Amino acid sequence: MRSSNPVFSRADGFNGRGSASGMSYPTQGSPQYAPPAPQYGGQQYGGPTGGAPTGYAPASTERMTIDSVVQKTGLTLGVVVVVAVATWFLTGPITDPQALTTLYTLSMVGALGGFALSMVNSFKRVVSPGLVLAYAALEGIFVGAFSKAMEAQFGSGDGTGLVMGAVAGTFAAVAGTLAAYKFFDIKVGQKFRTWVVAAMFGFVAVSLLDFVLGFFSADIGVNGFGGMGLVMSLVGLGLGVLMLILDFDFVERGVAAGLPERESWRAAFGLTVTIIWIYIELLRILAILRGND
Template identity: 30%
Template structure:
């Protein structure tokens, strides 16, 4: 079962992209995806560091963070409909996400020093733990498993988009963004779903490596970026909420 034609929690990994023929030589490889992912994460770190610097210099970074959200959303939509543009759009996506992450991280670091760095560490640990669980087949990625994770991910993203839009009208959704037990519980569930989404990504990459065209590595890279950035943000938010409440 799939939602909106998705077979994983990331729109990057749909049959829409992989079933299209290509005349170019080469096939998707783990090495290619790894190199591109590290490159894009480096770009994200650069713009994140720049936004971080502006924040602590006293600059207003609201437009940087909101701009990062808007540009990354536009890139995601364009990649969905124009996968042949992925090489450049994924780079723009990575840069724009850096502005968003830099703003969020700097804001949290100001009140809770060191939290962003701890969140990065926890994200990396979670990534390797999920990779180990997948490699050892401790958690099997079945069709039912995919259906549950996809449904949860789509619901969470929809809620976040709605709350983000409402903020432009000065409407704050406290039961999501606050520090109540409900808000913390929602954050915990979102972090768990983000972690499980990595398993779906690993599964799809494994099934299509050596089969999908080489240029589709950019699509796979985009998918991993979506999940890793989402996981980092959820961990950072959860840490902030718990520290504020307790």
Template identity: 25%
Template sequence: MRSSNPVLKRLTKEEQIDFSYRMTVEGTINKTFILFMIVMGSAFVLWNRYLEGGVDAIGSWMWIGVIGGLIAALITSFAPRIAVVVAPVYAVFEGMVLGGLSAMYEQRYQGITIQAVGFTFGVFLVMLMIYRFRLIHITAPFRKMVVGATLGILLVYFVDLIMSFFGSQLTFIHNSSPLSILISLFVVGIAAFNFVLDFDMIEQGSKIGVPKYMEWYGAFSLIVTLVWLYVEILDLLRKLKDR
């Protein structure tokens, strides 16, 4: 069987035909739930630290989460075999980021966190239904478009991060102008389409019979997209409330 997914392409033929210990959709769902609960637990801890000590009590922890999450994500992306170990670590770091970020937004915009959570799960369910009923066909051009747009967004964010070290920013992605809101909507859309690629990767993996450790990689991919979508929706709501 052939696959257009680059991660699946890296697997050896022996790994792809090992049906005695293979990836399943059910197994991936279970591991996604485990990672999600780790994220929520870590976020709850940092949220409580914020309530007890304010912004000063979580600032350094959030930066640890950002840096640690980035390193864990890079390791898992290039070494899917060790996702069983690194993916839970990533979930802890990302929970720290989400807990602190959500608390800080909630302080300024009452009710924004629950709205962001609701919209995030709403988008997730919509994309799941779209994929389930094959309303979108995963073709090579579609995959390239989504991956290309995702890499482009990450590049812009990286440039903005570098500029922030020198006291500057790309204001058009941070202010609440109509252009900035349109950009946020575009980014939310790309993040949502990444769910479709994740679902496809998991389904392909289960059909081909890739090794069991790929369940952790599939779960990791879903959590990465879920975290990204939540942060983007949170920021979009912030822009709308500032209008």
């Protein structure tokens, strides 16, 4: 079953096409080994004969595990946090509107740069740890600058209000979603996957349209801090949680397919994208609610 997350769609094992014997890419020249492929979730992994996919061969004795995914995700998120904190302190105090404009400009640079690298990472056949960490650094600039701007406009200004609330909420959302996924044994079906992906693309399309319309003073407020912005952020938060469920499902499938250890970086990248999404939507919700007090 193919992953709907473009981050995971480049790795066969995340889509039920890897084999338990491992997977490498076509550049490997070692002889192929094709034991019977395991069954997982009602779908067989492997090529047409039940073995390794055509053109693939074992690349490493190291296999991706839950522990390796957690470690790589922790490192990637650590880079985001370190760069975000550095951005917060290096930009200095907000003493005038120009300083706030600078923060928004910096956040846009980080967001656009992160988006560009996310596209590169999503469509690379072989995951690059360096590019994943570079993405994390750019997202750290975005998160740090945007968080400071939100805190300056709607919070206490020292990070103890909106930012801490959004961080705590993000931890709660990730932990709660993971607990529900494991304890309730959530099964991701094709209809659920299709609905979430369609909703995600629709959400992004509406947000981009509103962003473009803003240049002509014709925006409808979905990216703003009014009632429409609150509704969109609530929808975005819900979508983030649903995407997190898809992420957990595809990581579990990748581990079961016996992907090489380097694919832990791809999993870490996908999880980081979703966690940042959740944090930003929570931050916007808190900012809007504080602004309406």
